[in-house]
Amino acid sequence: MTKQHENLIGGEWVAGNAYTKNISPSNLSDVIGEYAQADAAQLDAAVQAARAAFPAWSTGGIQARHDALDKIGTEILARREELGRLLAREEGKTLADGIGEAVRAGNIFKFFAGECLRLAGETLPSVRPGIGVEVTREPVGVVGIITPWNFPIAIPAWKVAPALAYGNCVVLKPADLVPGCSWAIAEIISRSGIPAGVFNLVMGRGSVVGERLINHPGIDAISFTGSQSVGARVAQACAQNLKKVQLEMGGKNPQVVLDDADLKQAVEICVQSAFFQTGQRCTASSRLIVTDGIYTKFIEAMKERMAALKVDDALKAGTDIGPVSSQSQLEQDMSYIEIGQSEGATLVIGGDRLKRETEGFYMAPALFTDTTAAMRINREEIFGPVASVIRVKDYEAALAAANDTTFGLSAGIATTSLKHAAHFKRHCQSGMVMVNLPTAGVDYHVPFGGRKGSSYGPREQGRYAQEFFTTVKTAYTLA
Numbered sequence: 252m253t254k255q256h257e258n259l260i261g262g263e264w265v266a267g268n269a270y271t272k273n274i275s276p277s278n279l280s281d282v283i284g285e286y287a288q289a290d291a292a293q294l295d296a297a298v299q300a301a302r303a304a305f306p307a308w309s310t311g312g313i314q315a316r317h318d319a320l321d322k323i324g325t326e327i328l329a330r331r332e333e334l335g336r337l338l339a340r341e342e343g344k345t346l347a348d349g350i351g352e353a354v355r356a357g358n359i360f361k362f363f364a365g366e367c368l369r370l371a372g373e374t375l376p377s378v379r380p381g382i383g384v385e386v387t388r389e390p391v392g393v394v395g396i397i398t399p400w401n402f403p404i405a406i407p408a409w410k411v412a413p414a415l416a417y418g419n420c421v422v423l424k425p426a427d428l429v430p431g432c433s434w435a436i437a438e439i440i441s442r443s444g445i446p447a448g449v450f451n452l453v454m455g456r457g458s459v460v461g462e463r464l465i466n467h468p469g470i471d472a473i474s475f476t477g478s479q480s481v482g483a484r485v486a487q488a489c490a491q492n493l494k495k496v497q498l499e500m501g502g503k504n505p506q507v508v509l510d511d512a513d514l515k516q517a518v519e520i521c522v523q524s525a526f527f528q529t530g531q532r533c534t535a536s537s538r539l540i541v542t543d544g545i546y547t548k549f550i551e552a553m554k555e556r557m558a559a560l561k562v563d564d565a566l567k568a569g570t571d572i573g574p575v576s577s578q579s580q581l582e583q584d585m586s587y588i589e590i591g592q593s594e595g596a597t598l599v600i601g602g603d604r605l606k607r608e609t610e611g612f613y614m615a616p617a618l619f620t621d622t623t624a625a626m627r628i629n630r631e632e633i634f635g636p637v638a639s640v641i642r643v644k645d646y647e648a649a650l651a652a653a654n655d656t657t658f659g660l661s662a663g664i665a666t667t668s669l670k671h672a673a674h675f676k677r678h679c680q681s682g683m684v685m686v687n688l689p690t691a692g693v694d695y696h697v698p699f700g701g702r703k704g705s706s707y708g709p710r711e712q713g714r715y716a717q718e719f720f721t722t723v724k725t726a727y728t729l730a
């Protein structure tokens with residue numbers, strides 16, 4: 252019988268009234284497990300448990316907090332192969348990428364274990380004589396965390412770890428498509444020494460569990476990663492209920508390739524940015540902006556490199572690109588292939604549905620040329636292995652094209668010109684910028700986030716995470 256996985260509420264494993272099957276997108280007959288769907292009463296109980304745990308946890312010793320987070324990180328790192336395999340199985344990224352993501356999650360818990368001991372304040376003189384001023388940071392309260400399917404262990408980790416490190420209690424709702432990694436983290440947390448109720452897991456649909464979480468009066472703040480449309484809804488609910496909110500959303504990230512780029516390096520960067528992890532990264536580049544002088548050579552080299560990519564079962568040795576994560580995402584990707592063609596773009600390679608030994612959502616990475624900035628394929632986030640090339644005259648036109656988007660998460664430039672690299676770093680309108688590196692694939696100890704329609708609220712990750720997960724207090728004392 253398939254193993255059933257329960258929700259973690261107030262330190263207890265609580266059965267669901269209903270369960271969803273977690274199915275591998277590489278092999279639709281591979282059922283990873285059944286995962287409980289929380290109902291309204293369970294969500295309420297989780298929030299209540301978190302509220303009850305908050306006074307002691309938020310004022311308790313930082314050594315205990317540090318030790319628990321460190322222990323969680325150690326266990327994730329020790330189980331990297333097993334967790335990476337679970338991740339690859341449920342989400343469809345390759346085993347190497349799954350293991351890499353598990354390592355990232357372990358390192359994130361370790362990093363925030365250290366942060367428990369480093370939360371500093373300030374003392375300043377008052378403008379009034381005989382008064383001292385202290386500025387300190389306190390936890391926000393009970394934080395609701397809502398995560399997407401594409402980074403099933405790293406994103407829960409980079410929200411949960413700082414939340415706990417800075418003394419908050421948590422109610423986590425992971426994506427219904429990939430509950431396995433969040434459940435595994437919850438199980439590790441449940442044995443870490445963290446008191447009951449401090450961390451709660453409620454799995455289920457966004458329209459049910461997520462919706463109730465964002466509107467719940469017992470929740471003080473929401474940290475969300477996902478699509479722009481759901482993000483806007485989350486922001487509205489939070490504004491209406493005066494909750495603190497942090498949103499990380501999509502991207503339409505540009506990758507500029509200049510005439511003076513190292514061609515081989517530029518092609519590798521573009522292939523990695525656009526197609527690795529099946530293009531299902533908010534930092535993926537789906538607009539390749541290429542200047543005239545290198546254009547023809549670049550397209551030829553891209554076609555050659557793309558033809559050699561192996562699309563297959565995520566767990567198979569030698570696979571470069573796994574399946575698309577779900578039927579609905581595959582339909583969305585395929586619909587953009589049709590949209591691009593109907594807009595007049597040329598599909599130079601890929602875009603076909605592929606058959607493999609196992610039945611899964613396989614698709615050949617696709618490249619469009621002859622595209623214009625106004626086309627929907629250059630304006631809307633596809634979130635799959637589909638990229639388009641925009642041909643431009645020179646660096647100035649490339650920069651203008653790069654910034655011609657309502658998104659602003661990551662941007663890249665391939666060039667050997669120090670002058671253009673420095674100018675691009677300063678003038679691209681994005682939260683992250685990469686020089687001769689893929690737009691995707693970031694460090695875990697520095698800020699992550701974007702501008703324009705990509706992000707809303709304070710940055711995530713690194714020390715900057717304290718902006719969202721703490722609230723500032725200014726104290727005046729008469730000497």
Ligand SMILES: NC(=O)C1=CN([C@@H]2O[C@H](COP(=O)(O)OP(=O)(O)OC[C@H]3O[C@@H](n4cnc5c(N)ncnc54)[C@H](OP(=O)(O)O)[C@@H]3O)[C@@H](O)[C@H]2O)C=CC1
Pocket residue numbers: 397398399400401402424425426427428455456457458460461462465476477478479481482484485499500501502532533632634660705
């Ligand atoms: N900038 C960033 O850091 C990142 C952005 N993304 C973006 O996420 C998208 C893909 O992820 P995807 O999971 O499909 O995104 P969605 O926005 O569909 O879902 C994100 C999360 O929100 C939940 N949700 C859905 N509806 C509601 C609601 N009404 N109220 C509260 N929660 C809700 C989902 O639940 P469920 O699905 O379980 O029903 C899921 O847990 C892409 O657009 C991508 O760019 C992804 C990763 C990182």
Ligand SMILES: O=C(O)CCC(=O)C(=O)O
Pocket residue numbers: 401402531532533534535690691692693
């Ligand atoms: O590029 C990365 O390493 C992180 C990307 C990410 O968080 C995402 O796509 O959801």
